[in-house]
Amino acid sequence: MQHHIFPPWPQAEIAVMGAEAATAIIHRAEIQEAEDPAAKEQEKVAEYRGGRIGLSGFFVGEVMRASRGRANPVAAKEIVEEKLG
Secondary structure, three states, X not given: OOOOOOOOOOOOOOOOOOHHHHHHHHOHHHHHXXXXXXXXXXXHHHXXXXXXXXXXXXXXXXXXXXXXXXXXXXXHHHHXXXXXX
């Protein structure tokens, strides 16, 4: 695994999870309220893998928030997209 350092914030740690874990967290309420929660979760994972950019944008936003705007957003987006596949 490659480590990425953002010079303005060298002690920062970035963790990125896969599509399954991300959708389970981000869409938790919608999945729990569904008639078939397992099917709804798979639908959300498929949406992300099909090119939905909302989830990767969410993670880039979290990186920017955690770094107080000091992280390079282009580098953060590349890292997130690389990790999520």
